[in-house]
Amino acid sequence: MKLTSIRQELPAVQRLAYLNTGSIGPLPRRAAQAIAAEAERQLLEGRVHSKQFIEESPRFLTALRARFARLLSADADEIALTRNTTEGMNIAVWGINWRMGDEIITTRTEHEGGYLPVYAAARRFGLSLRVVDIGERADPTALLAALTPRARLVVVSHVQWKTGAILPLAEVAQAAHRVGAWVAVDGAQSAGAIPIDVRASDVDFYAVSGQKWLCGPEGTGALYVRRERLSELAPTYVGYSTLAPYPAADNAGYFLPAPGAKRFECGTVYWPALYGLNESLRWLEEEVGYEWVFAQRRAVTERCREILAETPGVTIHSPPHEAGLTVFSVAGLEPMAASDALAEMGVMIRSVRDPDRLRVSTGFFNNEEDVFRLRDGLLKLRTKI
Amino acid sequence: MKLTSIRQELPAVQRLAYLNTGSIGPLPRRAAQAIAAEAERQLLEGRVHSKQFIEESPRFLTALRARFARLLSADADEIALTRNTTEGMNIAVWGINWRMGDEIITTRTEHEGGYLPVYAAARRFGLSLRVVDIGERADPTALLAALTPRARLVVVSHVQWKTGAILPLAEVAQAAHRVGAWVAVDGAQSAGAIPIDVRASDVDFYAVSGQKWLCGPEGTGALYVRRERLSELAPTYVGYSTLAPYPAADNAGYFLPAPGAKRFECGTVYWPALYGLNESLRWLEEEVGYEWVFAQRRAVTERCREILAETPGVTIHSPPHEAGLTVFSVAGLEPMAASDALAEMGVMIRSVRDPDRLRVSTGFFNNEEDVFRLRDGLLKLRTKI
Numbered sequence: 001m002k003l004t005s006i007r008q009e010l011p012a013v014q015r016l017a018y019l020n021t022g023s024i025g026p027l028p029r030r031a032a033q034a035i036a037a038e039a040e041r042q043l044l045e046g047r048v049h050s051k052q053f054i055e056e057s058p059r060f061l062t063a064l065r066a067r068f069a070r071l072l073s074a075d076a077d078e079i080a081l082t083r084n085t086t087e088g089m090n091i092a093v094w095g096i097n098w099r100m101g102d103e104i105i106t107t108r109t110e111h112e113g114g115y116l117p118v119y120a121a122a123r124r125f126g127l128s129l130r131v132v133d134i135g136e137r138a139d140p141t142a143l144l145a146a147l148t149p150r151a152r153l154v155v156v157s158h159v160q161w162k163t164g165a166i167l168p169l170a171e172v173a174q175a176a177h178r179v180g181a182w183v184a185v186d187g188a189q190s191a192g193a194i195p196i197d198v199r200a201s202d203v204d205f206y207a208v209s210g211q212k213w214l215c216g217p218e219g220t221g222a223l224y225v226r227r228e229r230l231s232e233l234a235p236t237y238v239g240y241s242t243l244a245p246y247p248a249a250d251n252a253g254y255f256l257p258a259p260g261a262k263r264f265e266c267g268t269v270y271w272p273a274l275y276g277l278n279e280s281l282r283w284l285e286e287e288v289g290y291e292w293v294f295a296q297r298r299a300v301t302e303r304c305r306e307i308l309a310e311t312p313g314v315t316i317h318s319p320p321h322e323a324g325l326t327v328f329s330v331a332g333l334e335p336m337a338a339s340d341a342l343a344e345m346g347v348m349i350r351s352v353r354d355p356d357r358l359r360v361s362t363g364f365f366n367n368e369e370d371v372f373r374l375r376d377g378l379l380k381l382r383t384k385i
Numbered sequence: 386m387k388l389t390s391i392r393q394e395l396p397a398v399q400r401l402a403y404l405n406t407g408s409i410g411p412l413p414r415r416a417a418q419a420i421a422a423e424a425e426r427q428l429l430e431g432r433v434h435s436k437q438f439i440e441e442s443p444r445f446l447t448a449l450r451a452r453f454a455r456l457l458s459a460d461a462d463e464i465a466l467t468r469n470t471t472e473g474m475n476i477a478v479w480g481i482n483w484r485m486g487d488e489i490i491t492t493r494t495e496h497e498g499g500y501l502p503v504y505a506a507a508r509r510f511g512l513s514l515r516v517v518d519i520g521e522r523a524d525p526t527a528l529l530a531a532l533t534p535r536a537r538l539v540v541v542s543h544v545q546w547k548t549g550a551i552l553p554l555a556e557v558a559q560a561a562h563r564v565g566a567w568v569a570v571d572g573a574q575s576a577g578a579i580p581i582d583v584r585a586s587d588v589d590f591y592a593v594s595g596q597k598w599l600c601g602p603e604g605t606g607a608l609y610v611r612r613e614r615l616s617e618l619a620p621t622y623v624g625y626s627t628l629a630p631y632p633a634a635d636n637a638g639y640f641l642p643a644p645g646a647k648r649f650e651c652g653t654v655y656w657p658a659l660y661g662l663n664e665s666l667r668w669l670e671e672e673v674g675y676e677w678v679f680a681q682r683r684a685v686t687e688r689c690r691e692i693l694a695e696t697p698g699v700t701i702h703s704p705p706h707e708a709g710l711t712v713f714s715v716a717g718l719e720p721m722a723a724s725d726a727l728a729e730m731g732v733m734i735r736s737v738r739d740p741d742r743l744r745v746s747t748g749f750f751n752n753e754e755d756v757f758r759l760r761d762g763l764l765k766l767r768t769k770i
Binding site: 011012018020024025027032035039043044045046047048051084086090094108111113116117119120124129131209211217218219220234235237238239242243246247251252254267268270273340343350353354 | 397398408409412421424427430431432436468472479482500505508516596602624625628634637651654656658728733735739
């Protein structure tokens, strides 16, 4: 019953076997309506905002940061609004006062949004780079072994985008902190898919995207910056939104950043998208309920795993009981071509590379029928081999 | 006649005396329609794009970069799509291989999007910072005098946001190049207001916003990176869009950026806004025509200046025959309060600070009547003193 009404709120889910939320999630009607309403207002009334808007918008942004804070078990002033997880990871990596020879540690299986800033900063600042293999089960042993007193930053994903495995963050963070290193987490595949508690996991930075499991618009996201790090991480890309209230700068090189993580925000955004994001988050938090989201997501993921395990030719690579991603191979099917062929049948999943595999995302809004459509599609492709 | 049909395309201009394009411009109906159509498609069909979309989107983005390239007299592969001018200025400032003691030069009257990255980079890399006074007429003398062989970068605005004065870029760039320094230009108040020729002006980096004089959506913009600098400026914030086609990275710290200025692009964007931007630029280029845009803008700015000059109590601070901004004071009126009071009369201008003044923006779509409404509003406020 509840699932039925949820699926009615998500038109794309009714139309397709929508199993690619790990790339980008379905948008709820109310988010689209909020975007359209503000876009229409901008067109007709102009975007030179009224005094009322200017006074109200900081309150709106604070409330939006607070929504992310509750999701992550943080405080609102530890949240910077960003454009995506990638921007958050860049803010964390570039904000450290690097010294030549400092060690930066990451894994062989990060997304581009995580490893590229690490590679770029390592080259720029002459850092010692350690890229470790945590395997398909996100075993932290190699990460822990790589930690030395020269380590400054560990860059990892909470949920691994190519396996769905969950890294035990608290174990990594505690070991990192023992040697004086910080931990920056790519949360693109966790936020909205599994519960997150940045305090319990003890990490320093946690970056999330709005458009995946949180069903928000593209170009939105947030970065958690642990309170103690707010004054230890320098803003890198800076602009008007970085500043403390006027006057916050002189003509000699001094400027005072805003209190809290707002100091890491930079530049104008497409404002209607923020209204849409707020509606997506409000819906998940206040109507669907995050506890229900996580429990339902877990149940449908487990059911997906069962169905795939019973499908001839399928090998599942993801460890069980993890996040919303299930990575698998099908004997005789080339993943990229199979993904394209499934899309033509209305079954939306994706392929990943290194190694080449298929990846299915199961969200709180998916049902068994979606997974059966995937299975039927795979069986159909198998008959053509 | 032409102006009438242009104003019909811009609903906000019909409703208000829309004289604040320097903050944010009016949106044409066709841009709003393109945004709404893609937003609706995303809602109904999902945002997991088809194979066709994935194949077509690089062509769309190349065509969008080409629109900016034609506007700036550059080549498409010298254009990176950004979120705003501020992002472009950050890319330019942070991408230089700074050495401690290098000199960076800017003016006392830059926007936050220009001077803040300069201040932040100066602090981070131990640069020698020179902040010079170019006065109300954008006299480059002090800039030229500040250039020494240790200078690496000069950060200036083409059109000064607090006066509207135009800096003679070629003079600055040629002097900078003689000592081996590069020039990064904040073009927020020039792109769409005056002709720009990055080759003739000989600058190295030129950042523009979509949402001001180009009448595009917020959160859009572009950065010109001169061909010779593409391999000399390092990408700082990096992500998936930075990369060359797969495989472009290994597990040991190596990655190959995309050819051309695409290497400076980073992270997901709100895709419907790009469609809107493309429609705004298409309209200006193919239907209104940039030559007409610039000539009409100039004519209405000059008329605005005449009308203000004849208005009792008004002192104009902007030099004549410059860009679309006219900065002025009115005896007895506090600028911020006056701007708020005018907004209540439907007259949209803005105040600036240091020094406190009023700023009116006149675009190609404005008419004499808009300026008379401003004058009448000012006279009404003067009677209340």
